[in-house]
Every structure is written in C-alpha cells, then in structure tokens.
Amino acid sequence: MKFYLLGVFIYCSILAYSQCPNTYTIVGQVRDIHTDQVIPNARVSIQTKTIETDSNGFFRFEDLCPGRIKLRCVPHFGCEPMDLEIGVPYNDLIIFKVETHQVELDELLIEAYRFPRESQESMSLKTNDITQIKGNTLGEQLIRFPGVTSLSTGSSIVKPVINGMHSNRLVVVNNGIRQEGQQWGSEHAPEIDPNLAGNLTVIQGASGLQYGTDAIGGVILVSPDELRYQKNTAGWVKLNGNSNGRGGGGSGLIAGSFTKSGKWAYRVHGTGRINGTQKAPNYWIKNTASNEYSYSAALGYKGEKFEMDVFYTKYSTNLGIFTGSHIGNLSDLNAAFTASTPKDTGSFTYKLENPKQLVQHDLSKVHLAYNWNKKIKTSVVYGYQFNLRQEYDLHKAYNDSIAALNLPAFELNLWTNSLEVKTEIKHSNRFKSVFGVSGLEQSNAYSGRFFIPNFKKLQFGGYYLGTYENEKWLVDFGVRYDYSKLQVFVYDDNILTKPIKQFQNPSASAGVSRLLGHHWIVRLNMGTAWRPPSINELYSNGLHHGAASIEIGDAQLKKEIVYNSQLGVQYKSHVAKVDLSVFYNYFDGYVNLQPSLPPMLTIIGAFPVFRYVQSNVQIAGLNGRVEIPIGKYVSYQFQGNLLFGTDLRTSQYLYGMPSNRITQRLRFSTARTGTKLNCFVEVELLDVFKQKRYVANSDYVAPPKGYDLLSAQAGITKKMNNGENLQVVLACSNLTNLSYRDYMNRFRYFTDELGRNWTIKVLIPFSITKKEQKHS
Amino acid sequence: MKKTMMILSILSLALVACKKEKKNTVTNPTNPNEEELITTFKIIFTDVNGVLPNVEAQFVDTDGPGGNNPSVFDTIRLVANATYNASITLLNESTIPTQNITEEVEEEGVDHLFCFDLTSGLNAVITRTDLDANNLPIGITSQWVLGNASTGTSTIRLRHQPGVKTGQCEPGETDIELNFHTVIQ
Known part of the structure; x- marks a missing residue:
C-alpha cells in the first residue's frame, strides 16, 4: 500500500x-x-x-x-x-x-467588526483610526463596541464595563501579559496607554480561557502591531488638544528592522499628556487636573524556526481627585447631595492639590517561540510587573513635621511574576489545538493607612483550546483548571496572623457558528468561568475616604462561579448590517458590596456600613447594532444596550448595573468613492435612560435622571503612499453644554459631568524608505 | 551587528531580572496603628466659681473608625444655671506612648474650628474663649453659660478649614462629629 x-x-x-x-x-x-x-x-x-x-x-x-x-x-x-x-x-x-461576510462598521474601519474567526463575539478596533476613536483612555475608546459601557470616577478615571461587569470581573491583557494592577477599586483605571496598542480587542468565550481566571465579563486585549520584520522603518505622530481643561498631548511611535536580513526589529513609543482643571457647564470642577506619560521599547528576532522578543513599558499618571468628593462624614455627604453647585469650585490651574493619586506601572516581558515544524509551535512568555499606587488624602497631618513630608495617606506596591508555556498545533487546515500551562506569583505590600492587608499569591493553571472550521461551520471549545493560593498577613488584635485561602475550579467554554446563505451568521456560545474572591472583598475593613462609607470584607467568602450563554445573529447585505445578541449569565456566589444597618458610630460621626456579601445573581441583556447606508455618502447607525440584573436570593435588583442606553449616529463620508482625499462629518446622539432598576434606599441618593448627549465630529483623511492615512479631526462633545450626571460615575453625588469640550486631533503617519542599495 | 543585538537583548533580560524589589516588608508588615488617629475625645468642665465639682465627658474608640464599636460615649451632665469653662483634649491612645493631638490642632489653629450646636430646648449659651493667629476663635476652650434644667443633644464638631477659615462653621470638612446626650439638672 x-x-x-x-x-x-x-x-x-x-x-x-x-x-x-x-x-x-x-x-x-x-x-x-x-x-x-x-x-x-x-x-x-x-x-x-x-x-x-x-x-x-x-x-x-x-x-x-x-x-x-x-x-x-x-x-x-x-x-x-x-x-x-x-x-x-x-x-x-x-x-x-x-462575498466575505465581513461585517464592517463602515468602509474606513474594516477591522472594526471583523467577522470573528472564533464563534463567539470578538470585536476589535484600531486605535490609530482617530476618525472613529474617542477619548484618551482605554475605557472611553472601547465604548464603540456593543455591550461595552464605562464606569467613571470623575472625568479622568474611566474603566470599561462589559455587559455590566467590570474591575475584578474583566481581564486586561497588555501585549500578551495579563495586566496585574490594583484593579479591585472602582477608582482604579487600567494602567495602560492605549496609544501603544495598534488594536483593541474584546473577546468573550473559549479563546479567553488562555488568560486565566477572572475573565467573567470578558478579556480586553491591548496588542501592539507586530514588529516590522523585513519591513522599512515606519511610524506615526499623534497630537491632540482639548478646550475643556486646556489640555494637550502628543504620542509617537517608530518601528523598523535593523539588519539587511530583516530578522531583527524594534519598536519605540512614547506618550505625554497634560490637562488642567476641567469644567462642568456652570462651574470649575476643582482639582481635576491630571498629567501622564508612558513609554515602551521592544526588540525582537524572528528567524526561520526561532523567534524572541523583549518588551518593556512604563506608565505613570498623576490624577487630581475632585476636592468636593472627599467629605468628612454623613452630614457633609448629605450637604453635598443637596447643593446644586459644589461648595468649593475653585478656578483653572494645571497644579494638582490633595486629594490626588499617583499611579505607576512597569511591565517587562520576554517571549521565546520555537517552530518545530510548520504545524507545531511552542512559546514561552515571562512577565514581570510592578504596580505602585499612592493616594493622598485631602487632610494633611496635624503634626507639622509629618505634614511637611507630604507622604501619601497610603501606598500599595504590587509585584507580579508570571510564566506561560503553550504549544499550538495545526492538525490540518481546519483543526487547530492549543495546550498551555501558566503560573503566577504575586506580592503586595502597603504602607500608611490600612486599606488592604499585605498578601502573597500563587496561581497555577493548565488549559486546552480547540478550533475546527469549514465553509459552513466554526466550532471552538476549551477547558481549563486553576488553583489559587492566597496568604494574607494581617493584624488581629495587634497580633500578626497569616491565614491561607485556597481556591480551585475548572472553567470551560464551547461555541458554534453557522453560516446561513450569503447574508446570515448565527452563533451560540456557552461556558463557565470563575474567580477567587479578591483581597478587598476578603479583608477590607475601615473607612473608605472619598466614599464616606465603612467597607467590611468577609474572610469566609467562597469562589464566584458564572455560567453564561450567548446567542447572536449577524446579517450583512447592501440594505443593512445588523448585529444582535442576547446573553444570560447565572452567578453562583456573586460578590457584591451591599448596605448593612445600622450605621457605624465613629469619632467623625455616623457612617453607613457596606459589607461584601455573596448571592446568586442573574444578569441578562441584549446588545444590538444596526447600520443602514443611505445612498453613497450617508449611513445611519443605531446601537442599543439593555441590561437586567437580579439578586435571586433577595429577588431584588442588582446594585450598580449600567442603565439602558441608545446611541444613534449619522455619518456623511466620501470614503466609498475610493479617492485618496476624503472627508467625513458625524453627528452622534446618546440617550441614557434613568436607572429605574434599583432598590429604594440602598443608595445615598436616587439614580440621576436620564440625559441626551449630542456630539459631533468632522475630519479629513488623506491616503499616503505607504497606505496609511493622514488624519485631521475636529470634534465636539456635549455640544449643547448640558448639565447632567451619570449613574455610572461615582462622583454623581457631588458634581455634574463635563461641559462642552472641543478637541482637535492630528495623526501623521510616516515611513522611511532606504535608498536602493546596489549589489552587483 | 548581530552580536550587538544579542548583547542588547541579554542586557534587557538582565534588567528585567534585576528589577526585583525588597519583599521582606510583605511578610512582616508594620501594625497599622495610624500616627494621627484621634481615638479619644475628652471635654472637661470647670465651674468658673470653683464651687461645683468638675465634669468630664469622653468618647473613646481605640481602634478608630470601623472594627470594634466605641468603648465609651458619656453623657454630659451639668448643673443648671451654672457657668463652666470647658476644655477639649484629643488623644491617640492606639499608640504607645499616647499622643496628644490637641496641641497640634492648636498649632494649626488658623485651619481649625470647633463648632457647638445644641438642640432647641437645651438651655445653654456657648462662647469660644481662645483665638488663633488671625484672631479668629478655635474653640479648644469655651465658656458654657447654663439656664434652667433641660435635656437634649450637643453636637461638637471639629471643622478643618485650610485657607478658608472665617470663623463660620462652613466651608470645610469634618474631622470630628460627636452627638453628646446632654442633661442640665
């Protein structure tokens, strides 16, 4: 034979x-x-x-x-x-x-809604397309995705929320490394400069499994473009300025390869930004100045079989915290609620006063990969991260000599070492597998006022992922098992105790997509994920300044497990592009901060008490997006998110869910004419409804009323010889200078959101082509 | 060229490995007793005529806000129609030795003000008797002129008013707020 x-x-x-x-x-x-x-x-x-x-x-x-x-x-x-x-x-x-069934947002943004190679929702966008991207933070930039909203603390701290889940329930992956910052606080934004990322991707489902526990709401991938092996030197410069806060920033990136063979490549990037006091329509929001910088360098080698790269990035930010949010006690808080204007509004400055935060994040990465043959590839990724957070209280020390030192009220240091080894196998053109193991070691040390105790954490996991695809079907599936050990160093009645908490659980996910005719794709995804309770949920105990509450953790909390299912349908034709999905998540042991009576008496007065409690919870929702082209130049887009959260044990609404919202956009663009020079004008109307699904008296004040926010932008793009676009965009948010407050902003108690803000952005791509060297 | 590259990458690897921080602080944290916690509020009333016995009222919460509940929260019991000089003492009893915070409040008198609010029906008139560097009252010492027997609540607040002190209780933030049950008999 x-x-x-x-x-x-x-x-x-x-x-x-x-x-x-x-x-x-x-x-x-x-x-x-x-x-x-x-x-x-x-x-x-x-x-x-x-x-x-x-x-x-x-x-x-x-x-x-x-x-x-x-x-x-x-x-x-x-x-x-x-x-x-x-x-x-x-x-x-x-x-x-x-006919590709690539569902594009519009012609400028082909990648924006790439039909997923995975069966579940996978969404990505290019951060260099400033005609589409808004804002300077990761949280703001992701809002274009269906199901993504944001959670803010003031105007400079913005966190992404996916289907109502945030913080401990999302994983952010920075250039292949799971970001380990102080993610548990709502006033702690991801410590990442999105300018470095060529692509922002949100994934839910099986392929998220390789990033470990906690990916309950999804995984956000922040990935730079691949190093420019065997390519010329290229990069870009981005400049922006905004009227509200009189801020400005610049960012630049250059990448290329060194040697003639092009096997060695590099990339360097840097960003700097400064912003002054920001303004609500009727007053200055005192002490909202901020500044930040970030830089990174990468060096890589790519041979026929062996690949490696090293990467280092630093992110640093100084954030002023609105002075009116640090209040003494419940009486002050009530006075702040009833005031239509904060009692202390200040004036414009670039200077930061107390209260403020300094956050720094260092991330180093070494990546090695070996291609055994065309079908099998093994890679090893080692990451080291150091996260520093210093928070300064409004109140300086009574003692002058201590006050003169101007020490932070508390400081947290978090060190993380992580290692991942994985092997990818292409069994055939249709069937691929990935096997992997990962480990993580983490230590936390604090100084100053007690907030969370010191701890050491060890985590190990192993996983398998498989993908099968043919012309009609795409199936992906994965399983994972994780073990997590947490040792805490905490004083109990002045005696140091070292309790150990251990958690372990499997995760699994499976999804299937089916193509129906030329225009329809249906997908179904089901899975389970989990997370161990985080340190603040277990051990926080004390006054949360700026929140005017006493938060009490529960050291007996169990793991939180979610069972999720999602059904989606996509349609694309000349008439419309439609993307619709419904999801249902059932949580076993959802950890939530809930009010607990009676208020606690302290020397500073009475404070409401909130305790971390576990319950069984369901969160269901609907995310939809429709785009209808009107003629050659105009398109209309409608995007809506509905979300329902219920605590099944008490049969009450779940606290802190984003309210329902609708976004409509009308865009005029010449991009479809195929010329090199194009322009666009876009008007956007965001309708945010009042959150009516809340438990009465569970919050200090009832949720703010709904609002309609109008914004617009216009710009010109010119296609350069290297294929990249030179872009100039003028945008205006809150065009009508509306005074409003948002339910997902913790400062809704104290101040209105930002007033009108004009922004001008310029992106200049460049490429350096070496003169042909003649070898004869 | 290749060699330089190799050296560069090894260097960066070494950099990564060297960036380890001291970790002995992790396993052996310092006991989180705050330097400037106010655990104890004490107010002592002395009869201006030196006839009546001194009256002392305290609030004590040695572990600060949160944790255990306050261990002492006295009622202020004063004699009707008498006049007292009152003096406030603030202590941090969570540290050894005990710290006296009163002196520091006095030094920063231009930023601090004690406010005394009485529920209606409580027959007393309170006047602050000390002055800061700007000739504005602080309230560490005060005079309480009492009327007929009555019962109610005296709210004693320490307001922190850096740069905004005018002698009024607003604006500022609250460092201390205690509602003493008060009996004039």
Missing part, C-alpha cells in the same frame, strides 16, 4: 514537473465583492495545492502546465467557496470577487 502511494506521488511529481516543456506562473488577488477591499489569508486552491493569500490579498501558483485549470477560493470561514476556471498561460491578474 505504502509503495503504491509512493508510486502515485512520484508519478504525479513527474507529471507536474516534466510533462510540459514550459511552465507558467499565475498571479491573482482576492477582493471583497462589495467593498473591493483585499482579503488576506484567504485560501486559494488548485487541484494539487492550497495556499493562503498574503497581507495584500495576493496569491501565486508557479510551475503550471498549459491548459484549463480550476481555481477555488475559500476566503474565510463565513463565505461560500467560489470557483473560477482559467486557461494557462494567463497573463492578467486574476481577480476573485468574493
């Missing part, structure tokens, strides 16, 4: 290479039938061979004999195979125009 096969192979080879005296090469390109965009990684096959198109959609077959030949193009999962018969020799470029 073997000999027979070998015989056939030799015979075929002879046929291919020797039967015809002249062989020919054919070249072609795969493009989208509607948008004419090139499609990379599409599979093109002839009878004897299957290859993938390159990044510009090109494919090439060599050594072909003359005659009729049948080409088959399979662009991606999510499109019908397409056949084309040509005669060889064929001298023109072969163009495949295919």
